[in-house]
Amino acid sequence: MERFKDRLFRGFAFASTLLVILVVIAMGILLLVQSRPAIEKFGFIQFIFRDVWNPVEDEFGGLYAVVGTLLSSAIAIAIATPVSIGIAIFITELSPSALRGIFSSVIELLAAIPSIIYGMWGLFVLAPILKHRVEPWMIEHLGFIPFFDGKPYGIGLFNAGIVLAVMIIPYISSIVREVFSLVPDIMKEAAYAVGATRWEVVRHVVIPYTRSGIMAGIILGLGRALGETMAVTFVIGNAYRIPSTIYEPSITIASSLANEFTEATTDLHLSSLFLLAFILFLITFVVMSIGRLIIMRMGRHVA
Amino acid sequence: MWRRKLLNHIMMGLSTLSALVSILFLVWILKDLTVRGISAINWEFFAELPAPPGEEGGGIRHAIYGTMVITLMASAIAIPIGLLAGTYLSEYARHGRFGLMVRFLSDILLSVPSIIVGTFVYALMVRPMGTFSALSGAVALAIIMIPIILKTTDEVLQLVPDVVREAAYALGAPRWVVITKVVYRGATAGIMTGIILGIARIIGETAPLLFTSFSNNFWETNIFRPMATMTVLIFNYAMSPYESWQSMAWGASFILTVFVLILNMLSKFLFRGRKYG
Numbered sequence A: 001m002e003r004f005k006d007r008l009f010r011g012f013a014f015a016s017t018l019l020v021i022l023v024v025i026a027m028g029i030l031l032l033v034q035s036r037p038a039i040e041k042f043g044f045i046q047f048i049f050r051d052v053w054n055p056v057e058d059e060f061g062g063l064y065a066v067v068g069t070l071l072s073s074a075i076a077i078a079i080a081t082p083v084s085i086g087i088a089i090f091i092t093e094l095s096p097s098a099l100r101g102i103f104s105s106v107i108e109l110l111a112a113i114p115s116i117i118y119g120m121w122g123l124f125v126l127a128p129i130l131k132h133r134v135e136p137w138m139i140e141h142l143g144f145i146p147f148f149d150g151k152p153y154g155i156g157l158f159n160a161g162i163v164l165a166v167m168i169i170p171y172i173s174s175i176v177r178e179v180f181s182l183v184p185d186i187m188k189e190a191a192y193a194v195g196a197t198r199w200e201v202v203r204h205v206v207i208p209y210t211r212s213g214i215m216a217g218i219i220l221g222l223g224r225a226l227g228e229t230m231a232v233t234f235v236i237g238n239a240y241r242i243p244s245t246i247y248e249p250s251i252t253i254a255s256s257l258a259n260e261f262t263e264a265t266t267d268l269h270l271s272s273l274f275l276l277a278f279i280l281f282l283i284t285f286v287v288m289s290i291g292r293l294i295i296m297r298m299g300r301h302v303a
Numbered sequence B: 001m002w003r004r005k006l007l008n009h010i011m012m013g014l015s016t017l018s019a020l021v022s023i024l025f026l027v028w029i030l031k032d033l034t035v036r037g038i039s040a041i042n043w044e045f046f047a048e049l050p051a052p053p054g055e056e057g058g059g060i061r062h063a064i065y066g067t068m069v070i071t072l073m074a075s076a077i078a079i080p081i082g083l084l085a086g087t088y089l090s091e092y093a094r095h096g097r098f099g100l101m102v103r104f105l106s107d108i109l110l111s112v113p114s115i116i117v118g119t120f121v122y123a124l125m126v127r128p129m130g131t132f133s134a135l136s137g138a139v140a141l142a143i144i145m146i147p148i149i150l151k152t153t154d155e156v157l158q159l160v161p162d163v164v165r166e167a168a169y170a171l172g173a174p175r176w177v178v179i180t181k182v183v184y185r186g187a188t189a190g191i192m193t194g195i196i197l198g199i200a201r202i203i204g205e206t207a208p209l210l211f212t213s214f215s216n217n218f219w220e221t222n223i224f225r226p227m228a229t230m231t232v233l234i235f236n237y238a239m240s241p242y243e244s245w246q247s248m249a250w251g252a253s254f255i256l257t258v259f260v261l262i263l264n265m266l267s268k269f270l271f272r273g274r275k276y277g
Helices: A002-034 A036-042 A044-049 A063-094 A097-112 A115-142 A157-180 A185-193 A198-209 A211-227 A230-235 A253-263 A267-302 B002-038 B043-047 B061-092 B097-111 B114-129 B134-159 B162-170 B175-186 B188-203 B230-239 B243-272
Strands: none
Touching: A002 A036, A002 A267, A002 B061, A002 B097, A002 B114, A002 B134, A002 B175, A036 A044, A036 A267, A044 A063, A044 A267, A063 A097, A063 A157, A063 A198, A063 A211, A063 A253, A063 A267, A063 B002, A097 A157, A097 B002, A097 B243, A115 A157, A115 A230, A115 B002, A115 B230, A115 B243, A157 A211, A157 A230, A157 B002, A185 A198, A198 A211, A198 B002, A211 A267, A211 B097, A211 B114, A230 A253, A230 B230, A253 A267, A253 B114, A267 B097, A267 B114, B002 B243, B043 B061, B061 B097, B061 B134, B061 B175, B061 B188, B061 B230, B097 B134, B114 B134, B134 B188, B162 B175, B175 B188, B188 B243, B230 B243
16 A cells, blocks of 8 residues: 555656646647648748838738847847856955855845836836937937937837846846856965965956857846747837847837737737747757756766 | 965955855845835735736736746646656666766756746647647646656666665565566665755746647636646736736746745755655
């Protein structure tokens, strides 16, 4: 009897792990099956590079959404990477050790705020400030840089990039902080002993030693930014076109799903949205796998 | 030398600045949320159903109820599955390829964009059943919650020392009794932390609910019908042109955020008090 119960318990536990595997596989397959009409009509690779999105004429292509997704995430990473490394330096090297835990906890709270809150805040609070203050200033002083000139919009790629950056900073900085703390003290002390400044120790000892960990943090942050939906939907502007400056409205895969999925009128429209979902699934799958593999390999070295 | 010192001061100054700016953003967001949110909250807000568009007054009772029901259903699905799967990984597949693969896939599931989970459940349940439903929303949230619980369970069970297991085996206890009566006891605080973090995560989710539980402006208790939730209501009301609705969205956002932050701090507190590790 006890043996039977033992087997039963193990069986249930095993079935639960199988369910997890099954969900991931079923997700990929079902999204692909649902997007078949769009793939048959437009072709998979051709769909990604098709620059049209016209529900009225039943013509669909993924280029606008793919470009908007990549650009908004790129802006977010460009902002979040230096800030996150700065936070990690501050917490591991500068802050009094009694306050370390408090600073990390406070920054981690940024990750706890629901994404829809970021969206509302970006739309009602950040957008007017960007439109009337920040973007005009940037256009005047940084306009010589390509894509930094043009008109202020408030709502668009730049706003989405900032909001995404704030959302992924806690993730990247906590990974960077963790790998920074793995650097053996003796290496840092050796550098201090020959007269290096704090920054030189960080620049020539800590960062080289933790390069792959920092990379993993950035990649995992990127994975989050690519698929973030609600925050971006509020502030990206939902415009199907290729933006010519960083301020212009755009569209991401996730926000086009959020906006149009329940309003799709034709089968082809819905199926094109499923195809976009499948593309996003593939992109995040690949990005996250690379990030996880780097972390797993690091774990082996550290252990 | 002064050049190196100057550079050092600049870089350390910038590092401090990045930490301060991040904290500033947190304070800024919470400030706006509180200022705009509190003014929308009164007794009516909790007790009434929405007023017609453009009219003052009304509340979001139906959405608060919907969020509670859908979160509870999602937890009822995800907690046993996540707990059992985490147990299997820690107790039966701690090393080896199978465990590695499941942990990897679970991590992938953890990072699949939540809107993709919504489209998946739409194809899996909403389309075949022909209607949006609270149940499908709960399934979508459960898919997001399972890997969170799996991961924490797996990690905290591994922290329980083997001597504890061996002591129980020595008394002749079968394996499932050792796990449920001894190992779980030693890891209760850790497991609870995972569950609380899971609830904190799903209660603020919007994207997976847009095409599953959808929305509803009326009182609805049938889980096979579309049901309002606070998050989807925030999305719809914030995007609406009516100021009274936008203000209700701020009120709902405030309540939701306070709740999520409390859950997060609670999990930190529990985690600190746990027995092992």
